[in-house]
Amino acid sequence: MTFVQLIDCKTSRFDEMNRLMDTWVEQTRGKRTATHSVIGKDRSDASHFIEIVEFPSYEEAVRNSNLPETDRIFQEMVALCDETPTFTDLDVIRDEQLYEATIRRFFDTVATAGDLPPLNDLMVEHYHDHDPANEQDNLGLDAMRREIEMWRGGFDFSFTVDDQLAQGDRVCTRWTWNGTHTGDFMGIPPSGMTVTMTGTTVFRCQEDGKIAEGWWQYDRLGLMAQLGALDALES
Helix, strand or coil: CCEEEEEEEECCCHHHHHHHHHHHHHHCCCCCCCCEEEEEECCCCCCEEEEEEEECCHHHHHHHHCCHHHHHHHHHHHHHCCCCCEEEEEECCCCCCHHHHHHHHHHHHHCCCCCCCCCCCCEEEEEEEECCCCCCCEECHHHHHHHHHHHHHHEEEEEEEEEEEEECCEEEEEEEEEEEECCCECCECCCCCEEEEEEEEEEEECCCCCEEEEEEEECHHHHHHHCCCCHHHHC
16 A cells, blocks of 8 residues: 655755655665655745655665665754654545546547547647647637647547556557548548547646646547548659
């Protein structure tokens, strides 16, 4: 079970403490068992800091604490604090990856039959879209809606999320798109053909979870070949 430790301290010497933590990271390289560490500063008290440290398990946290380097750095850290720091030990019983959920909801929503929803609960108004198939980036939510409507006008389609990785504010999704060609697309009249393509999209999310920027890579050439659009070029 994932284990998280909260270290609550007050210090007017944070720069020194920050350098001390860099020293600890260097001295324990290859030995420490922490997988993630975040330090936050209290907006209402500039001397109040909370460090959130994640471990694969409580046992790994204990092993980390027993490192001689950890004990030495801890004593030096206490000396830099204005008062004795407090520790809260937490077993993680629920871990929601909110950004990933937002991205999955985006792919489901754009493929939903009927009118396209406003999308303003998923994307920011100043959304920036990078698509190598377009001469210019789509800037703004309205422009992105027009792009989505172009695809929806040409196909009844669905996305399958094949893989998803998140780091920081970025979510990378590898997907498969399946569609039926039911309307005009890029000047190609509807054929009723069933087509498919694969692609990868990296989205950047804001702190509120909304999508702010996207980078697309997909097999558009393969799609056009399936629709017969390349036949004239090959003849």
